[in-house]
Amino acid sequence: MTTISRPAERSQLYLTKITTRDLNVWYGEKQALFSVNLDIERNRVTSLIGPSGCGKSTYLRCLNRMNDVIEGCRVEGKIALDGDDVHGEDVDPVQLRARVGMVFQKPNPFPKSVWENVAYGPRIHGLATGRAELDEIVTTSLERAGLFAEVKDRLDDPGTGLSGGQQQRLCIARAIAVQPDVILMDEPCSALDPIATARIEELMEELRARYTIVIVTHSMQQAARVSQRTAFFHLGAVVEEGETGKLFTDPREERTRDYITGRFG
């Protein structure tokens, strides 16, 4: 068994970043995912769409083993990151979550300064040897998150004092700071206004040059705008996965069409 280590230079050899095979998930007695097979392509934004309760967030949380912390949750099947099983015996979930970072629906900065929010991860992961190096990581991460120009004069102010959109970008900077390969976003714009949403969407397009992004969204238009691949989940299964432009002009499955055109129900 190979240890999940980072950064994984050899990963550049593969087009597929994450492979999912026959993934089944239960919350207690209730099965939430049914035999999901899905490949996530490198340096692309993949949208997961589907009605509430369809399993898309459950799937997202499997990718960095966030479900491990949910009591009664049982996961079967294989998820491989660059070919390595994320459930491998040697895999440290904390390390995995650094490589597969996550941004949530509601911006959740630590109740600390902007600088601390970003520096926290690299410090506990031992990615920097001193303050100068940490400063550099903080600056680079904030720049990549498109936030540095707005906060450079208030790095010591509390992160919670920023606007909602800025807080969400701070959370993205925080995820970036620990050098992830993959960034998972669970409805990252649902609490944001259209301008802040547009900034996050533009950011996704920039970030995908370095990272692989998987986003759960309820906005069909957002999925259509930001992603290159889209997977439609329904009743815990993947109904259809494909190139976003194709899926939104000519879906293969009738259920996909009914969902994206609002005929459902």
Place this chain on the structure above:
Amino acid sequence: MTRIVDPVLDDLRQKILRMGSLAEAILQKSLDAIFKRDAALAREVRIDDLEIDRMELAIDEAVLRALATQAPVADDLRKVVAIKMMATDIERVGDLARNIAKSALRLSEDPAGELPDGLRILADESRRILRSALDSFSQYDAKRAADVLDDDDVVDERQDDVIRNAIAGISRNPARTSQEVDFILVAKNLERVADHATNIAEDVILVTEARNVKHASKLAADPGAAEGDGDG
């Protein structure tokens, strides 16, 4: 369940069907003007064509609004886009009818001159094809649309017949050159009507089967053609 987008799509559909009916009527009128040597009818065509132009503007506006407010996807999106493309083709049919009416005005000055049978046959064919194309849209009938695509060749042949006969007529009787040239012009315009009907049928196939069959035979014949998968 009625979706908010449904009445919007229905309104667009009604608009394009009305525009199509008007185009059929104006084409009929221009041909009546030819065959009945009726100058007054020919003059009406110009007025009617303005109405088609107005309808095109209304459809453009409605399409933009539908795209902006409804952000349609899948078959909804294909319908909106197809209707926009159809409006362009139908508007062109109006222009062609106007051209035919111009010929009708000139031909009406020679009420005794004989009209070639081939022109009548071509006129019937073109009208029939336009009708079929519009019907295939109103019924979302891909099969009927495919038949329209097949029929286009027939019209091309009929047009060639008229042109060949007109050229022969000019050699026989150069004094009738002006009339024979108008026969050629009318034939050309009718052939173009059938081309636009073909485009409409192609739009119907896009709506119903999500296949873009435009230029299909031409591109398939091109040995350098390689089909991209559209991915990425």
